[in-house]
Amino acid sequence: MDSSRIAVAGASGLIGSALVRSLTDDGHQVVRLVRREPQGPDEVRWDPQESYVDAAGLAGVDAVVNLAGAGIGDKRWTPEYKRVIRDSRVFGTTALAEAAASLPEPPRVFVGGSAIGFYGETGDRITDEDAPPGEGFLPSVCEEWEEAAAPVREAGVRTVFVRTGLVVSSAGGAWAKMFPLFKAGLGGRLGSGRQYWSYIALHDEVAAIRHILDREDLSGPFNLTAPHPLTNQEITEAMGRVLHRPTPFPVPAAVLRTALGGMAEDVLGSQRVVPKRLLESGFQFAFPGIEDTIRAAE
Numbered sequence: 001m002d003s004s005r006i007a008v009a010g011a012s013g014l015i016g017s018a019l020v021r022s023l024t025d026d027g028h029q030v031v032r033l034v035r036r037e038p039q040g041p042d043e044v045r046w047d048p049q050e051s052y053v054d055a056a057g058l059a060g061v062d063a064v065v066n067l068a069g070a071g072i073g074d075k076r077w078t079p080e081y082k083r084v085i086r087d088s089r090v091f092g093t094t095a096l097a098e099a100a101a102s103l104p105e106p107p108r109v110f111v112g113g114s115a116i117g118f119y120g121e122t123g124d125r126i127t128d129e130d131a132p133p134g135e136g137f138l139p140s141v142c143e144e145w146e147e148a149a150a151p152v153r154e155a156g157v158r159t160v161f162v163r164t165g166l167v168v169s170s171a172g173g174a175w176a177k178m179f180p181l182f183k184a185g186l187g188g189r190l191g192s193g194r195q196y197w198s199y200i201a202l203h204d205e206v207a208a209i210r211h212i213l214d215r216e217d218l219s220g221p222f223n224l225t226a227p228h229p230l231t232n233q234e235i236t237e238a239m240g241r242v243l244h245r246p247t248p249f250p251v252p253a254a255v256l257r258t259a260l261g262g263m264a265e266d267v268l269g270s271q272r273v274v275p276k277r278l279l280e281s282g283f284q285f286a287f288p289g290i291e292d293t294i295r296a297a298e
Contacts, residue, residue: 006213007044007058009033009096010067010113014172015164018206019065031061033068033096048092053099058107063213064100064152065111068092069145072115073174077137086141089113093148101155109213110152114161116198116223116273118142124196128276129163129221146221158219160212165198165225165273167205168297175297182239188249193233195270198225201287201296208275211283223275227288235290242294 006023010016011032020030033046033053044057048068058064070088075081093112100107119127120134133139146161153159170179181187200208208224230238240247253268275283287293 003027003029004062005029005031005060006063006065007031007033007061007107008065008067009046009048009092010069013067014167014169014202015205015209016065016067018202019067019209022206022210031057046092046095048088048095051091051095051098053095055099055102058099059103060105061100061107063109063111064096064107065209065213066093066096066149067113069113072117072138073177082137086144089141089145090148093145094151097149097152100157101151106152106155106157108216109158109160110149111160111162111209111212112146112149114142114146114163114221116163116165116225116271118146118163118221119271119273121269122196122271122273124270124272127271127273129223130276158216160219161221162209162212163221163223163273164205165200165223165229165271167202168199168293169202170297171202178239179243179298182243182245182247185245186249187236187239187243187245187247188251189233189236189247190251191232191253191268193231193236193250195232195268196229196272197232197235198223198229198271198273199235199290199293200225201285201293203296204285204287207286208278208283211278211281215281218277218281220277222277223273224278225273225275226285226290226293227275227279229272229274230290238290239294242291242298 011020032043034043044054046053070084117138120139133143167173168175236247
């Protein structure tokens with residue numbers, strides 16, 4: 001994509017802030033959606049909980065990237081916080097999609113956040129974008145999240161859903177909580193360790209989003225995961241090798257359920273998800289293997 005004006009929701013999050021840096025470094029104009037009063041022409045007011053966007057501020061944008069949503073791992077999954085997780089994604093996406101669709105000249109592309117939670121529990125079955133949604137809380141959230149973009153898709157805008165896996169970074173997300181434990185020699189497998197984790201380096205996550213922005217022939221769902229998912233046991237061993245620390249302390253499933261509540265099922269669940277469509281589009285991963293991914297994240 002030539003020098004463009006790109007609106008980003010969730011610009012302060014782990015992925016959003018990295019994407020904004022990458023786009024800005026390459027000369028693109030980034031418009032951040034903010035919940036407070038805008039402090040300059042590069043900010044647009046919105047309130048996802050109230051389904052409000054200052055649509056006039058989006059005039060002239062070439063692309064909209066929506067990465068906003070309450071953190072999955074930020075708090076225990078009480079019924080109240082599960083509602084926050086769902087509403088922050090569905091209401092925000094609906095507002096952005098309606099605002100973009102209402103513009104006299106809509107953007108060329110709308111990239112909506114999603115997650116591999118769409119597929120639910122997959123066991124050791126290799127799962128690509130052709131798989132149906134799973135059952136449970138996260139699959140239902142992801143379905144609603146993606147469907148909320150219907151207004152912009154129906155307006156004829158190229159619409160993409162990035163179903164992101166576990167982003168490996170020491171700066172945020174679940175992995176940021178793991179690094180200190182492993183560096184202290186307190187890391188270990190979670191539950192049986194046989195569950196598959198579908199991970200992706202933060203660098204590759206951003207590169208994949210930019211690849212999708214640039215390619216006008218790409219639409220629909222894309223799994224943003226490294227090509228070869230590994231079990232939690234294999235990832236635990238790789239963390240130990242890279243960080244030169246023992247990994248002697250497995251965390252029993254019962255302890256995780258007590259500590260994390262409903263989120264424990266996401267940690268203990270198995271998702272062997274592969275980026276079939278991304279690879280078919282010609283995308284090349286900079287960090288396809290787990291050890292290089294961990295080193296890049298330190």
